[in-house]
Amino acid sequence: MRFKQSWIQTAILSLFGALAFSPAAQAKDVIVKIGHVAPLSGPQAHYGKDNERGARMAIEDLNAMKIQLDGGTAKFELVPEDDAADPKTGAIVAQKLCDAKVNGVIGHLNSGTTIPASRIYYNCGIPEISPSATNPKITQQGFDSFFRVIANDSMLGVALAKYALNEVKAKRVVVIDDRTGYGQPLADIFSKQVAANGGKVIEREYTNDKATDFSAILTSVKRSNPDLVFYGGMDAQAGPMLRQMKALGINAKLMGGDGICTTELMKLGGDNVGPNVLCAEGGMALSKMPGGPAFEARYKKEFNADIQVYAPFVYDATMTMGMAMKEAGSADPKKYLPKLRNINYKGVIGTISFDKNGDIKNGAITINSYNAQGKTPVAILQ
Template sequence: MNTSRLIKRFGVKGFGSAGVVLGMALSTPVLAKDVVVKIGHIAPLSGPQAHYGKDNESGARLAIEDLNAMKIQLEGGTAKFELVPEDDAADPKTGAIVAQKLCDMKVNGIVGHLNSGTTIPASRIYYDCSIPQITPSATTPKITQQGFDSVFRVIAHDGVLGVALAKFTVSDLKAKRVVVIDDRTGYGQPLADIYAKNVQANGAQVVERHYTNDKATDFAAILTAVKRANPDVVFYGGMDAQAGPMLRQMKQLGIKASLIGGDGICTTELVKLGGDNVGSNVICAEGGMALSKMPGGPAFEQRFKAKYKADIQVYAPFVYDAVMTMGMAMKAAKSADPKKYLPKLKSISHQGVIGTIAFDELGDVKNAAVTVNTYNQQGKTPLKVLQ
């Protein structure tokens, strides 16, 4: 029975308070319901790698702002995206604990972790609880080779970076003698292994191999041996927190070899950590185009600096694109349910800050470029793009 017939039959007075309530309900517009979508973001927010983590989180927050401005319609209403930030301190055990916490919270998706060493154990946990994960910066090839169909990566992996750096070492630097050092982490060791194998395949000799850890700051013993070996190049598989002190100590010992490394040392922070010891003697490679060459790079950099009053370290554009790509997959599926949007994520083609994001059968970004950089008075400067 419709409302007019109810009122005619019973009358508003006869209908009592129910009639008043009914009248109010009829005159009150139905408001769209917010559908809360929680995106977990995990990175080191404490410790010597906190500058990476804060940079990544800033990129994620910009993406969350943009997704909310789009008023994306999902099943049940308008999506309200929320970032759930967690600190893994670049520690694998802490990373696993945080991963389980986010699983228990039933977040809708994961962007992170920053490090390969934390990403590997966490990826198993996310896979087991059926939450899609996109890493913006963990580069060891193993991550996408585990058979987990819900793990993705938006940056070139170490198989690409290590090969590119090895070729550059021989073809561009004309190096013959190389010393390789790594920090024994899930990132540094595989990258160093790939580099060592390929630099020898390209005709150079690895004259010594040394090991440290990701907490070290004193490299006197290693560098004394390096000086005796008299290499053309020292390769370091690790992060800038160790590369900076290493550069200072190399200069103190009179080691004239160039220091080469992957994206872990390829930061603006390296200049602060290494001081005036950082210059053309440092060569590093990072996945993707240089920020100035990314399709959306200059505009993103301008917005980032205006909001955060800071330079981008390395990965903020990749984090931004990872969050946006996940959001666009949800939009395409009209759902934040991982089971429903995962197929859209696998087949997505999203035009992001870094370029076109589409994934291969393993979950790695297709057509990943590598930029080889050095440093000068203006800071980090691209030398060559390899693809």
Template sequence: MKKQAVLLAVLSVAGVASAQEVVKIGHAAAVTGPVAYFGKDTENGARMAIEALNARGVRIGGKPVRFQLMAEDDGGDPKQATTVAQKLVDARINGMVGHETSGTTIPASKIYHAAGIPQISPSSTSPKYTQQGFNTAFRVVANDVQLGQALGRYATAGMKAKRVAVVDDRTAYGQGLVTEFSRSLQQQGGSVVAREFTHDKATDFSAIITRIRASKPDLVFFGGMSATAGPMLRQMKQLGMNVRMMGGDGICSDEIHKLSGGTMQDEQVVCAEAGGVQGEARAGMDKFRADYKKRFGIDVQINAPYAYDAVMTMAEAMVKAGSAAPSRYLPVLAKIQYKGVTGPVAFDARGDIRDGTITLYTFKGGKRSLLAVTK
């Protein structure tokens, strides 16, 4: 009898487990290659959200569910991103968080849209992503228009720069950011005195730096990632070009100091992160950062809290809709109002974050130092 009771108990537990619906959340970013630290950052943030939801015991439509993260590596490559996107669609994910870069997010978004799967990017800033007219495309960070405007204003008013040389890495992100910054700079009375480009895997910038140096700029604006900006700073130093550099969230990581070979000077670099909180809301962000370090043993790079909020916002829409079916919760997601660790999450008609904030940083002692939170 005792054995039968134990067997019945085991079968009962197994029955509950089998009845529990699995909600699959996809995530894709570059977790290998030169910007793997960014990709792993957003993957970790998404994983923290999944773990928090499962610990909470979420019910959707009155039934208990278990969230599962399906993480893929897109290598930061647009072609690989579309392959990964199709793989996740075929696996019947309920929602997608990613991709990491604009260059991977934009081509992948077509595949998610064709399948009717909601997609929230925690880091892609190119305006083109949400200008495609896809009702499945959302982002929880400000776009390049907002970033470029804020950086242009700060370059002229805060850094007193009038003559600026611009360089982009030919990615959708880099080109878009440089375009918006240049427009803002000129609106503020500044001028672009040199326009150069490289690519995101380049290592030799001597020819570019030599041409830029001849234009005698007050500032170099770089549209790209720290994996490229760091070596560029080192070579600027070697060629006797001691001017400041500005860029977006792609260079807004402590990794840039290491990648510059330690040649980056205090306050030489100013960057902007799409997002940011201030006042009482900072307590929630500080707690997230502390929890992240406890969980993974490393500091947040940039976008982990936005990936966390993307998953949480998606889950909240499912709960409100009473269903994890993409077609059922998508209309709810479009109108959601969620209070996240990164601040209020609500989307406009295109899927862009409403009232997106920008955080400006510089670097001191190789570490990011807050300058201001603005809009």
């Protein structure tokens, strides 16, 4: 009987020993949930899908790195949400991600949705990196959990105003905005900078981010006979606006920020999009980014589509968050947030580091126009 017990004990010990040292027993996945929020429905869905693709590319690369976090191998998972570019929906989605206890958030795309959402993430203790929300007020709220990898509207508005006056030689400027948290502040900054540099805004008009008929506004604009129309808003409105400007015989250039600076604008505006359109992007032009050409080639291969605007910024935002976790050895926001504040990551768009408010340091501004081949940079300002 003693022999049998010994044999059984030996067998059990051998079995447990084998299991304990087997690869299956040693491997331990640590699930890291990264939320991503953008408009995946509605007129701005092409932006949102473009952003989400950039995030998925980064998640793929982070998983390939086999990063060790919290005692195991990190398995990054993307948790995508649609805020439809609506501030109320943005707040609901933000609370949903808080309740899901995600480890971090990439987004939101729009300033109007980011402003209410950023407070919710701050209260939940979840770090957030936006690739595209440019309203200066966001980083002035005092939320040490918020960062962005793109130049803000103060930089964009100033650059656009200087270019309009110094290079375009605009004398008569009309300003239109969509009354959103992105479009209105950008238009305000542009108007103020035009006046500060000796220019004149002869008319100020307003629309909304759902409009497609601008006949009443543009009839008034035509009477003002401007040489430049500045639009603070997105391409879903800028495209139809360009068509209607041509139909009314308005020969002024159309200028705007990164919201209109997309490849989609050529579809929305048709043959009315060309050298008559000028727009600014935060950051270097894709072709001038350190990793831009390689990223573009990979993106086209994976998705059979052209990059709109923000995909490389989303990719870098996601990678930056992952690298902060790697430095901390943890996906716990309390542990990796200090690393994020002091990060120095060389990404596709360039070196990413943040100032005390969470704004990217040394953000470049690219002025673009359009030709038959598409969007093309005409000036890079730093």
